[in-house]
Amino acid sequence: MDGRLAILFNLVALLGDSYEGEGWTIARADMDNMLTTSYGIVQYQEASWGEELRFTQTFKKWKRFNPVIDFSITDKGGAWLGFGLYQQFNMDINGTPLFIGFTLVPGIYMQGEDVDLGFPLEFRSGVEMGVRFNNGWQASLSFDHRSNADVVAWNPGLETIQLRVSKTFN
Numbered sequence: 001m002d003g004r005l006a007i008l009f010n011l012v013a014l015l016g017d018s019y020e021g022e023g024w025t026i027a028r029a030d031m032d033n034m035l036t037t038s039y040g041i042v043q044y045q046e047a048s049w050g051e052e053l054r055f056t057q058t059f060k061k062w063k064r065f066n067p068v069i070d071f072s073i074t075d076k077g078g079a080w081l082g083f084g085l086y087q088q089f090n091m092d093i094n095g096t097p098l099f100i101g102f103t104l105v106p107g108i109y110m111q112g113e114d115v116d117l118g119f120p121l122e123f124r125s126g127v128e129m130g131v132r133f134n135n136g137w138q139a140s141l142s143f144d145h146r147s148n149a150d151v152v153a154w155n156p157g158l159e160t161i162q163l164r165v166s167k168t169f170n
Contacts (some may be wrong), residue, residue: 005125009104009120029088030061031166033169040162051075071107078114100117118154136168
């Protein structure tokens with residue numbers, strides 16, 4: 001995987017705030033004070049490598065984005081801590097409340113007994129799609145990629161597929 005998710009994040013940032021058609025609407029959302037817990041499978045070189053637990057906190061919207069603090073730890077002791085941006089679009093399609101979210105978060109990777117990713121600075125970009133529920137809850141499936149963006153020659157990258165559960169606290 002290369003930087004396609006980071007490119008997608010930037011392209012989506014160019015979209016307007018809302019669109020609607022017959023039976024559907026899409027609107028940029030402010031996910032202020034949302035806490036997300038995720039559990040997922042880590043892939044390395046296209047093979048299942050381990051498991052990961054992740055926590056994400058979003059903050060008040062700034063321009064088109066919600067700033068985030070993101071932390072994850074794997075079953076092999078690898079940890080990642082980052083600060084970056086999140087953008088979410090809420091969709092109602094024939095009355096079904098859905099959403100799609102995009103992240104771009106640079107951070108520090110601490111290897112532990114995990115994969116050597118070549119450099120401590122790692123960029124995490126991802127996409128998630130899910131369902132919104134009442135009272136600020138939502139659930140999604142996400143895919144993300146971490147790499148050092150070729151800052152150094154060794155750049156193998158990691159992918160993670162996660163189940164995410166979020167709650168907005170107002």
